[in-house]
Amino acid sequence: MYGRDVQKIECKNHVVKNIGKPLYNKKKNSSIHKDIRKNLTGTKIKEILAVVQKCIIFNACGDVETLKTPLKNVPNHVFEKHSNCQIYYCSNVSDALEDFAIAEACGLLQLVNGVLDNVIRKSHKLIDNETTNRAEMYMEILSRFNVGKRQNLVQRVSFETRAYLSGLRYNDGPAWHGSPWKSIVGYSPEYYLKKIFVTLEQIETISKNTVRQFNNPLYEEERKNRLTASNFGIVIKRKSKTLCHNLVKNLLYPKYI
Ligand SMILES: [Zn+2]
Incomplete structure (x- = not known):
């Protein structure tokens, strides 16, 4: 009441x-x-x-x-x-x-x-020996979801959604997004990681099957989903403040193939 x-x-x-x-x-x-x-x-x-x-x-x-x-x-x-x-x-x-x-x-x-x-x-x-520990823990999670109130998130129920997401994170712990992701998208977040995972035997087979590099069509197919040595430097040297969307775009959709 x-x-x-x-x-x-x-x-x-x-x-x-x-x-x-x-x-x-x-x-x-x-x-x-x-x-x-x-x-x-x-x-x-x-x-x-x-x-x-x-x-x-x-x-x-x-x-x-x-x-x-x-x-x-x-x-x-x-x-x-x-x-x-x-x-x-x-x-x-x-x-x-x-x-x-x-x-x-x-x-x-x-x-x-x-x-x-x-x-x-x-x-x-x-007399009830109560503390606000649980409320403080929830607010700590919420402050991370609403980026410390630095942006205006009130429009398009963004703030409300973030409050609900904080509730899920509070209840289920760090792996909270696994099951909602699966129920919406239809597969678990590990799906893509599992897709690109290769065993030691597969590595050897791919290496044997892709000799002659660009003269071999399988070589181009295999390197599509991989971060190759020629691009590794750009990725590892990227400054944390530089946004990565241009880099990702260049890697996924190169101008010269
Ligand atoms: Zn005493």
């Missing part, structure tokens, strides 16, 4: 990112008291993020209030007051209350509590 009844679900990765970002910014901000910046180490920030993730994972699809309680306790745990800690994120048995007192006195504890408030308020949206 659409409309007012739709409930928004938050992505766990983004929520964790939104805790880390303000904490790292506050650490760099020189207008914040130096004691706070000194005690808010990179290790502490990483620990906060890890514990928040563990809480969300452990309480996935459970009760919202049981998720809120450990989240509220995260600053206490990180600043070494473990009396209310849960076993799934904390194995410390003794407290280091002097560290906790320093963090509380300089205002660091209140600062971390303030940042975590945003997560605690979103607890009901985080």
